[in-house]
Amino acid sequence: MPTPPLASGPEGPGALRPLLDTVLHALQDGTRARGGPLPAGGPDAVAAQVRAAVGDVLPDEGHPDALHVLVHTLAAGSADPAHPLCAAHLHCPPLAVATAADLAASALNPSLDSWDQAPAASTLETLVTQALAHEVGAADALVTTGGTESNHLALLLARETHGPRIQLVHATNAHHSLSRAAWLLGLPDPVVLPAPTGTLDPATLDKALTGLRGPLLVAATAGTTDAGLIDPLPDIAARCRAHGARLHIDAAYGGALLFSERHRIKLTGLEAADTVTLDLHKLGWQPIAAGLLTVTDPRDLAALHQRADYLNADDDTEAGLPDLLGRSLRTTRRPDILKIAVTLRTLGRSGLGALVDQVCAHAHDLADLIDTHPALELHDRPTISTVLFRPTNATDDTVAAVRRNLLTDGRAVLGRARLDDRLWLKATLLNPHTTPQDLAALLTLVEGNTPR
Numbered sequence: 313m314p315t316p317p318l319a320s321g322p323e324g325p326g327a328l329r330p331l332l333d334t335v336l337h338a339l340q341d342g343t344r345a346r347g348g349p350l351p352a353g354g355p356d357a358v359a360a361q362v363r364a365a366v367g368d369v370l371p372d373e374g375h376p377d378a379l380h381v382l383v384h385t386l387a388a389g390s391a392d393p394a395h396p397l398c399a400a401h402l403h404c405p406p407l408a409v410a411t412a413a414d415l416a417a418s419a420l421n422p423s424l425d426s427w428d429q430a431p432a433a434s435t436l437e438t439l440v441t442q443a444l445a446h447e448v449g450a451a452d453a454l455v456t457t458g459g460t461e462s463n464h465l466a467l468l469l470a471r472e473t474h475g476p477r478i479q480l481v482h483a484t485n486a487h488h489s490l491s492r493a494a495w496l497l498g499l500p501d502p503v504v505l506p507a508p509t510g511t512l513d514p515a516t517l518d519k520a521l522t523g524l525r526g527p528l529l530v531a532a533t534a535g536t537t538d539a540g541l542i543d544p545l546p547d548i549a550a551r552c553r554a555h556g557a558r559l560h561i562d563a564a565y566g567g568a569l570l571f572s573e574r575h576r577i578k579l580t581g582l583e584a585a586d587t588v589t590l591d592l593h594k595l596g597w598q599p600i601a602a603g604l605l606t607v608t609d610p611r612d613l614a615a616l617h618q619r620a621d622y623l624n625a626d627d628d629t630e631a632g633l634p635d636l637l638g639r640s641l642r643t644t645r646r647p648d649i650l651k652i653a654v655t656l657r658t659l660g661r662s663g664l665g666a667l668v669d670q671v672c673a674h675a676h677d678l679a680d681l682i683d684t685h686p687a688l689e690l691h692d693r694p695t696i697s698t699v700l701f702r703p704t705n706a707t708d709d710t711v712a713a714v715r716r717n718l719l720t721d722g723r724a725v726l727g728r729a730r731l732d733d734r735l736w737l738k739a740t741l742l743n744p745h746t747t748p749q750d751l752a753a754l755l756t757l758v759e760g761n762t763p764r
């Protein structure tokens with residue numbers, strides 16, 4: 313076999329072009345072979361298909377058709393968030409333009425741990441993170457792999473700023489990555505407040521803060537995972553201020569409402585946070601990964617400072633080479649900022665805002681359909697783009713079985729959430745191309761799969 317071509321350099325684009333053609337054909341054929349939002353047959357059938365297609369993972373001699381076969385297999389076996397009946401999770405269909413930009417990131421392969429590996433990408437990251445931080449009302453922002461890493465970093469910065477006894481206070485509606493980060497960082501056990509209405513109640517928070525001693529970190533949520541609810545941020549911020557508690561807001565889901573003139577008002581109070589988690593691979597239409605953590609006081613970032621002679625020697629830094637190592641806990645780091653920058657510039661605020669408005673409007677349309685459907689019960693009007701519903705009078709076991717039947721048959725991907733002590737089906741609408749017919753078809757499928 314001749315030495316395989318490289319993706320970058322003068323020959324790179326020429327080598328990539330026919331391979332991309334192969335990839336695009338395999339994507340098209342694999343998606344057609346699947347036919348629906350996910351492969352039919354459940355885990356055993358899909359695993360058997362993948363095993364058969366892969367064969368020997370590391371054969372003695374390579375196969376030139378591996379690219380076509382594996383991409384086809386993955387496409388045929390994917391849960392495709394671009395299919396309107398794939399609406400379970402905060403798992404968005406990426407924009408074509410963002411995905412194309414991500415290809416350039418892979419081809420050029422800049423690594424954001426030192427300027428000599430990423431001269432232009434490091435400046436692009438500075439410009440874009442500052443612009444996004446200013447949207448939130450913060451001073452700076454770090455790029456992360458998503459909500460989990462952002463929440464982890466937020467707790468780390470709080471610990472380094474206020475000491476290792478800082479105690480996390482959150483409600484039961486918070487994402488599990490927060491309590492996990494507290495565990496990982498060796499912080500005291502978090503204080504977990506009840507949230508019977510699905511959001512953090514300021515009066516309950518106030519009472520808890522009154523009874524606690526020592527440095528405290530309150531974590532509120534703007535867009536809960538289960539229901540897309542937004543905690544009352546201004547009121548929570550006021551209570552934190554009154555008690556001298558630090559405030560982190562996990563806006564992994566809701567943060568992109570900032571792009572919408574109509575919906576950004578729901579995020580009032582975000583600017584009061586010390587740190588904010590954003591995640592543009594949820595409501596933001598980015599390929600994974602596209603997380604951010606905004607930081608209000610840039611001095612907090614001093615905790616991440618790190619010196620490694622091969623990456624940021626003092627004399628290099630003094631000579632003017634930007635020191636990038638303190639921008640992350642990772643060392644080698646992809647330029648995930650490129651696809652974000654391309655998306656922001658291509659769509660502009662109005663284009664992104666329109667996408668946000670569309671998916672929020674779809675959620676209201678779905679809620680209307682459920683509300684008037686005699687066999688379905690709506691949990692509540694949507695705040696962002698999540699709609700919870702269930703077949704009327706069904707048991708929790710039936711609700712769970714409906715979801716699994718649809719998954720196994722490859723007909724629809726719906727999520728599940730437990731609220732008010734009942735199990736609900738969850739539709740998280742993130743596809744701006746979804747039509748009213750798609751929404752009606754989703755409900756017909758649920759009704760048709762509910763035993764009477």
Ligand SMILES: Cc1ncc(COP(=O)(O)O)c(C=O)c1O
Nearest residue numbers: 402458459460487535537562564
């Ligand atoms: C509110 C919230 N925060 C954090 C996360 C974690 O994000 P990621 O999966 O990107 O790590 C999620 C994931 O759904 C989430 O809903």
